[in-house]
Amino acid sequence: DDRRVEEAVAPHAISRAQRAQRLRHYTIVHNGQGELVHFDDHLTLGAMACALSHRKALQRVATHPTxxxxxxxxxxxxxxxxxxxxxxxxxxxxxxxxxxxxCVGYHHPIGKPHPSARSDSNR
Incomplete structure (x- = not known):
């Protein structure tokens, strides 16, 4: 829920996500033919909640006894x-x-990571 997101995420990230949502700025935009047009690194509130659920899943695997x-x-x-x-x-x-x-993340259809989505350690 939104309250759990607010407790776990920096306030400036929430404010940026809310502003992006109001302005209808999307993080990933395709051209309708499966090609990426735009990639932005801001997270939506939904993406923040999703990231928290991923973290919880990772913690469960990491702490599983067997x-x-x-x-x-x-x-x-x-x-x-x-x-x-x-x-x-x-x-x-x-x-x-x-x-x-x-981490298997966002990729072009041909399997290459989008340049904006790659960290320096992957280049």
Whole structure:
């Protein structure tokens, strides 16, 4: 709920999200043909709540008494990523044997991360 988001998120982030919502500024805009037109790093209130639920899921995996690993996916991943099973298998084959965590985020249809969405450590 909104109160839990407000307790866990910096006030300036909430104010920025509320302003973006009023102005109808979206974080990701497509051209209708599956190509990215615009990417912005602000989070909507919904995205903040989503991030908190992801954090909770990560904490549950990390503190599970017997799990050696975990996989957390969005409920609509198969709609967003055709043949997600093949994409995940390809990703897992490329990981080093001592990997700790992988974040599979927003990507172009050809599988390359959008430049705005990449951190410096991934370049």
């Amino acid at each position: 799990a050696e690993w975990g996989l957390i996916l969005e409920d609509d991943v198969s709609a967003a990523v055709p043949r997600v099973d093949l994409a995940m298998a390809r990703l897992l084959r490329k990981l080093p044997h001592d990997w700790d965590a992988v």
